[in-house]
Amino acid sequence: LPTPPSPPYNATVLILGGGVAGVIAARTLARLAPSTSFLLLEARTELGGRLQSHRFPGYTLELGANWVHGTHTLGFDAVNPVWEMVERWGVQTVVSDYYGSITTYDHTGPVPYLSLLNDSLAAYATLVAHSPALAASSNLSSSARDGYSSLGYSPHTPHEHAAEYYTFDWEYADAPERTSWWASGSSTNNTYDPTTGGFSRTNHFSTDPRGFSHFLTQEAHEFLKPGQVVFNATVRSVRPFYPTASIEIELTTGTVLRAEYALCTFSLGVLQGGIRWSEEVMPPAKREAVRGMSMGVFTKIFLQFEEKFWFDTEFALYADPHTHGRYPVWQSLDHAKFSPGSGVLFVTVTGDFAKRVDAMPEEEVKAEVLEVLGRMYPGVEIPEPTSFHIPHWLSDPLFRGSYSNWPAGFTRAQHAVVRAKTGGRGRVWFAGEHTSERWFVGFLHGAYYEGVAAAEEIVECLRGGAGCAEVMDFEAL
Numbered sequence: 001l002p003t004p005p006s007p008p009y010n011a012t013v014l015i016l017g018g019g020v021a022g023v024i025a026a027r028t029l030a031r032l033a034p035s036t037s038f039l040l041l042e043a044r045t046e047l048g049g050r051l052q053s054h055r056f057p058g059y060t061l062e063l064g065a066n067w068v069h070g071t072h073t074l075g076f077d078a079v080n081p082v083w084e085m086v087e088r089w090g091v092q093t094v095v096s097d098y099y100g101s102i103t104t105y106d107h108t109g110p111v112p113y114l115s116l117l118n119d120s121l122a123a124y125a126t127l128v129a130h131s132p133a134l135a136a137s138s139n140l141s142s143s144a145r146d147g148y149s150s151l152g153y154s155p156h157t158p159h160e161h162a163a164e165y166y167t168f169d170w171e172y173a174d175a176p177e178r179t180s181w182w183a184s185g186s187s188t189n190n191t192y193d194p195t196t197g198g199f200s201r202t203n204h205f206s207t208d209p210r211g212f213s214h215f216l217t218q219e220a221h222e223f224l225k226p227g228q229v230v231f232n233a234t235v236r237s238v239r240p241f242y243p244t245a246s247i248e249i250e251l252t253t254g255t256v257l258r259a260e261y262a263l264c265t266f267s268l269g270v271l272q273g274g275i276r277w278s279e280e281v282m283p284p285a286k287r288e289a290v291r292g293m294s295m296g297v298f299t300k301i302f303l304q305f306e307e308k309f310w311f312d313t314e315f316a317l318y319a320d321p322h323t324h325g326r327y328p329v330w331q332s333l334d335h336a337k338f339s340p341g342s343g344v345l346f347v348t349v350t351g352d353f354a355k356r357v358d359a360m361p362e363e364e365v366k367a368e369v370l371e372v373l374g375r376m377y378p379g380v381e382i383p384e385p386t387s388f389h390i391p392h393w394l395s396d397p398l399f400r401g402s403y404s405n406w407p408a409g410f411t412r413a414q415h416a417v418v419r420a421k422t423g424g425r426g427r428v429w430f431a432g433e434h435t436s437e438r439w440f441v442g443f444l445h446g447a448y449y450e451g452v453a454a455a456e457e458i459v460e461c462l463r464g465g466a467g468c469a470e471v472m473d474f475e476a477l
């Protein structure tokens with residue numbers, strides 16, 4: 001049995017947030033230091049964080065993460081740990097055919113421009129292939145747009161812009177102008193290229209009616225003991241507790257919890273503006289670095305119709321004549337591979353356009369989406385959808401965006417500050433998708449590895465090792 005914490009502590013370690021990073025950190029603590037008491041605090045009533053689903057009649061929709069990006073390549077060692085859990089718990093997935101199953105449209109209806117998509121894919125492949133050389137030359141400040149331009153790729157027409165959007169913005173949730181060339185390439189290679197330590201080039205899409213989060217909740221059920229998780233626990237402030245040089249967490253209910261150590265796994269968006277931090281926990285240099293990174297917005301808009309009237313491919317790309325990123329990427333779930341007969345279709349928006357959509361009344365968004373469908377299908381009277389749903393990741397105070405993006409000009413040193421532990425004597429660790437340098441584009445596997453790494457350091461610290469000692473000198477920054 002775990003040793004009870006000595007008064008005045010509620011636990012030796014408080015884990016803040018029950019997404020992938022928090023749950024996997026808890027699992028790591030339970031495995032490596034089973035006698036250590038910990039409490040996982042989560043504002044919602046379930047685990048999963050940005051793994052969240054919603055039901056339409058007969059179909060489970062993934063509002064957040066939907067894909068395992070990269071699995072495993074035969075003959076190579078690297079295996080995506082999320083893929084291992086997905087396989088272990090029998091989560092249903094199918095391979096997404098991003099480039100082989102797509103129909104192209106513009107405002108006049110179906111228009112063939114797949115060759116432009118292939119050009120943009122080739123440009124993207126060259127862009128990411130250059131990232132190791134950039135890292136070696138320490139030339140890390142260029143944007144992906146600088147990279148494209150220097151490689152001779154520059155889209156001009158709406159079709160070319162749509163093709164570039166599909167290969168870039170749709171992944172990074174932001175535009176090439178605002179995204180680091182080096183970091184986007186490095187994260188892509190570390191995920192997809194087995195020859196540079198990545199997993200594989202396949203993307204598996206969850207179709208599990210229990211929700212994609214099933215793998216994480218099952219993993220949690222296996223090791224979490226009653227009383228180790230507190231739901232409906234929304235953290236309001238994090239500060240040191242001086243009498244014993246430990247950490248004090250105040251919930252929005254006014255309840256105060258104390259622990260020797262804390263691990264904060266809240267999203268970058270929440271770190272940027274959702275919590276009252278004491279200066280010891282969020283020194284000015286760290287606050288500045290946190291603000292310097294950006295939180296992308298990736299919003300899927302779901303529609304269900306009585307019956308399907310659209311493309312038979314998995315994906316469709318729409319090129320708007322005037323506005324870049326206006327309802328560009330469409331996915332059909334009423335497809336033989338997914339859920340035939342479901343009548344479900346969704347469109348994804350990102351970046352500035354997604355920010356606009358997040359702030360609009362849903363009826364207006366619906367009207368715009370139906371208007372675009374009308375342009376894609378000029379001869380079809382577009383029916384009223386029977387169900388419609390938009391997740392609001394940006395305005396949700398528990399996330400404040402979808403996943404982090406590494407801006408052009410943001411340095412590795414600044415990122416190290418975002419990740420660094422604080423609290424005077426190293427009492428608060430930070431982990432989550434945004435703290436992963438190797439897999440920064442908000443990947444589930446980045447969150448996983450960061451949860452493991454932070455918990456391992458805490459265990460080292462508990463054992464009296466170096467984990468506690470090495471605290472960054474923020475004053476010197």
Ligand SMILES: Cc1cc2nc3c(=O)[nH]c(=O)nc-3n(C[C@H](O)[C@H](O)[C@H](O)COP(=O)(O)OP(=O)(O)OC[C@H]3O[C@@H](n4cnc5c(N)ncnc54)[C@H](O)[C@@H]3O)c2cc1C
Pocket residue numbers: 016017018019020021022041042043044047048049050051063064065066067068069233234235236265266267270274275298299300393397398399401402403431432433434442443444445447
């Ligand atoms: C729309 C969308 C699509 C995505 N698609 C993919 C994909 O296909 N594949 C992929 O690999 N990744 C994808 N991602 C990214 C992936 O979901 C994240 O990288 C990952 O889930 C982050 O896990 P985390 O533990 O770092 O953070 P989170 O999941 O955000 O966990 C943090 C937890 O802290 C809780 N919390 C926040 N504030 C407080 C507070 N004040 N008090 C208490 N609790 C609080 C939250 O409720 C949450 O449960 C997507 C994300 C989104 C939003």
